[in-house]
Amino acid sequence: MPPDAESRSAHAIEQCLVPGGRFRIGDASGDGLPADGETPVHPVELDEFEIDATPVTNSQFSRFVDATGYATEAERLGASAVFHLLVDAPTGDIGGPVPRTPWWITVRGADWRRPEGRASSLAGRASHPVVHVTWNDALAYCAWAGRSLPTEAQWEVASRGGLVGATFPWGEEPIDGDDGVWRANVWQGTFPAHNTAADGWIGTAPVRSYAPNGYGLWQTVGNVWEWCADWFAADAYESAPLHDPAGPAQGSERVLRGGSYLCHPSYCNRYRNSARSRNTPDSSMGNAGFRTVSQG
Secondary structure, X not given: OOOOHHHHHHOOOOEEEEOOEEEEEOOOOOOOOHHHOOOOOXXXXXXXXXXXXXXXXXXXXXXXXHHHOOOOHHHHHOEEEEEHHHOOOOHHHEEEEEOOEEEXXXXXXXXXXXXXXXXXXXXXXXXXXXXXXXXXXHHXXXXXXXXXXOOHHHHHHHHHOOOOOOOEOOEOOOOEOOOOOEOOOOOOEEOOOXXXXXOOOOOOOOOOOOOOOOOOOOOOOOOOXXXXXXXXXXXXXXXXXXXXXXXXXXXXXXXXXXXXXXXXXXXXXXXXXXXXXXXXOOOOEOOEEOOOEEOO
């Protein structure tokens, strides 16, 4: 489905300009897990680019689906992964836990239109990020809209918002409201059994909640993981080129960035600028979405 002027204009998400230049990316705080490959801190040179101010919303994704008739991989499979406390589905739709992460439940009928299962809907969630989209689904959207997924170098530079070496998009202030200000949608309470929702949200939040960073991007950490273009490799930074690095030439998993509403220090501290995660490109779950960049 080649992009045309109509589909490009249909991508109605505000754009933020990230200036070209030399930047430093990687874990400068020592908080990263060795298996995630957040080190070494290293320079990258990027050309100027535009990136979505927010993740793609349910409203925006529905424009794509309405225009193309596209069915996501979760819809074609007939099931997706839902966090156990959020399941809203008939008993017969509820399957078993996902291996190694038992707080995720396979739910028949869960997809982007019904994020918690067949008894749920998008009512009141037009401005929430679309979820239950795979990397392949995100790429299909990009093909329609004349956009691209960001490389993880682009994503991290954009998330930093011009702050050098900062842990979070806003700097080093606490994320959890210790100073009376909530800065991102993450888990509060005892994971995975009890979420106090002290920040106001148990699942996804509207994409313009909290405050934007220095480049104008909203919620690059917390809320939902965001797919990036790159294949994942734990040693990718050891041999990355300086100019516009695009990750390994091949792999089995794609990069995810930013953490989600399920992140909590007790098990997942990946709600940081430099944090890296990954999943197979055909995986869908209730806490992953995407944002796009302009094509070069």
